[in-house]
Amino acid sequence: MIVLTIAMVCGLYICSFCIKQISTRTNVGFSNFQVIKKPCEAPNIEPWEKVYVHYPKPKTYSRDECECNPVRYFAILSTQRSGSGWFETLLNSHTNISSNGEIFSVKVRRSNISTIVETLDKIYNLDWLTSASKNECTAAVGLKWMLNQGLMQHHEEIVEYFNSKGVSAIFLFRRNLLRRMISILANSYDQNAKLLNGTHKSHVHSSHEAEILARYKPTVNLTLLIPNLRQVEEMVAKALESFKSTRHIILYYEDIIKNRSKLIEVQDFLKVPQMDLKSRQVKIHKGSLSQRVENWDDIEKALKGTPYESFLHEDYKI
Ligand SMILES: *[C@@H]1O[C@H](CO)[C@@H](O)[C@H](O)[C@H]1NC(C)=O
Ligand SMILES: *[C@@H]1O[C@H](CO)[C@@H](O)[C@H](O)[C@H]1NC(C)=O
Ligand SMILES: *[C@@H]1O[C@H](CO)[C@@H](O)[C@H](O)[C@H]1NC(C)=O
Ligand SMILES: *[C@@H]1O[C@H](CO)[C@@H](O)[C@H](O)[C@H]1NC(C)=O
Ligand SMILES: *[C@@H]1O[C@H](CO)[C@@H](O)[C@H](O)[C@H]1NC(C)=O
Numbered sequence: 001m002i003v004l005t006i007a008m009v010c011g012l013y014i015c016s017f018c019i020k021q022i023s024t025r026t027n028v029g030f031s032n033f034q035v036i037k038k039p040c041e042a043p044n045i046e047p048w049e050k051v052y053v054h055y056p057k058p059k060t061y062s063r064d065e066c067e068c069n070p071v072r073y074f075a076i077l078s079t080q081r082s083g084s085g086w087f088e089t090l091l092n093s094h095t096n097i098s099s100n101g102e103i104f105s106v107k108v109r110r111s112n113i114s115t116i117v118e119t120l121d122k123i124y125n126l127d128w129l130t131s132a133s134k135n136e137c138t139a140a141v142g143l144k145w146m147l148n149q150g151l152m153q154h155h156e157e158i159v160e161y162f163n164s165k166g167v168s169a170i171f172l173f174r175r176n177l178l179r180r181m182i183s184i185l186a187n188s189y190d191q192n193a194k195l196l197n198g199t200h201k202s203h204v205h206s207s208h209e210a211e212i213l214a215r216y217k218p219t220v221n222l223t224l225l226i227p228n229l230r231q232v233e234e235m236v237a238k239a240l241e242s243f244k245s246t247r248h249i250i251l252y253y254e255d256i257i258k259n260r261s262k263l264i265e266v267q268d269f270l271k272v273p274q275m276d277l278k279s280r281q282v283k284i285h286k287g288s289l290s291q292r293v294e295n296w297d298d299i300e301k302a303l304k305g306t307p308y309e310s311f312l313h314e315d316y317k318i
Helices: 002-035 047-052 084-092 113-124 147-151 155-165 177-193 207-214 222-242 253-258 262-270 296-303
Strands: 072-078 097-099 140-146 167-173 248-252
Touching: 072 084, 072 147, 084 097, 084 140, 113 140, 113 155, 140 147, 147 222, 155 167, 155 222, 167 222, 167 262, 177 207, 177 222, 222 296, 248 253, 248 262, 253 262
Parallel strands: 072 140, 072 167, 097 140, 167 248
Antiparallel strands: none
């Protein structure tokens, strides 16, 4: 009788234990079934392109009907006063491009490689919300990054990040470094002078404002002229060399001004549908370079016979 009772109790115990296990297992299976959705079907792309195609899942919102639209990552790598502000407004006029501005102009974000990676991860996961973000239907997301904003300082790790995460680089430089230098001098003068009714503007939206800013003619320091030009040239060459293993395109401000079909090349590079891109920005320093500076004759003398002589002549009419 005792043996029989023990056997019965044991049997009941094992039985209830099994039922518990079965029920938990089915529960887990059921909730899994609800969470897993059909993965997005990869578009018809070449195998080498796979690493550049992403389906981010932002933490703060849902991509809704565009959930399965592929997203590409990019970064505009440039130098100050090279037309990158203008170029970015052109890109952002596209319905499917979100370029989030000069995010690393804020020092804490570039204090070390971990803060840089953290910031990039957030941008590329579409969780960085600025006026530029198109959110759910973004097909290309990126930022504008100056070479001197931690980019060259941490270039090895950043190249590794770009190659492993599939980030494409858009280099944007200016061919005429003398024009760029004059633009820098005028812009830094305005930081103190604040010519537009007491506010400093680096970019303007009306020809009236552009005219006021262009009235100021800087004087170029002749001692620094050639060393400065050489330094910028070397910095650009070093950047191109460091990032040559990434997928990239090299653009020059002057070429885009002369031929807007360059912008089609950029859209093809980002694999977004082709659109007519527009910017409301107005160019500040128009016309001949000799009218833009105080000491043109001295500059001309200093650059004659140097590798930079062509900067004196290369002008464009708009
Ligand atoms: C990186 O910088 C951030 C912010 O300045 C700091 O909190 C963090 O400890 C730093 N990390 C490393 C690994 O130095
Ligand atoms: C571009 O955005 C529109 C709506 O804003 C969307 O319908 C379209 O699918 C997007 N295109 C791509 C390639 O993501
Ligand atoms: C400065 O302010 C005056 C009056 O408020 C306005 O008419 C003028 O257009 C402004 N100028 C610029 C350059 O913004
Ligand atoms: C040019 O720059 C050098 C070095 O910064 C400085 O010593 C010199 O005074 C400057 N010359 C003029 C005319 O401002
Ligand atoms: C503009 O650039 C495109 C290629 O980007 C080229 O095919 C075309 O000939 C250029 N047009 C002019 C006027 O230079």
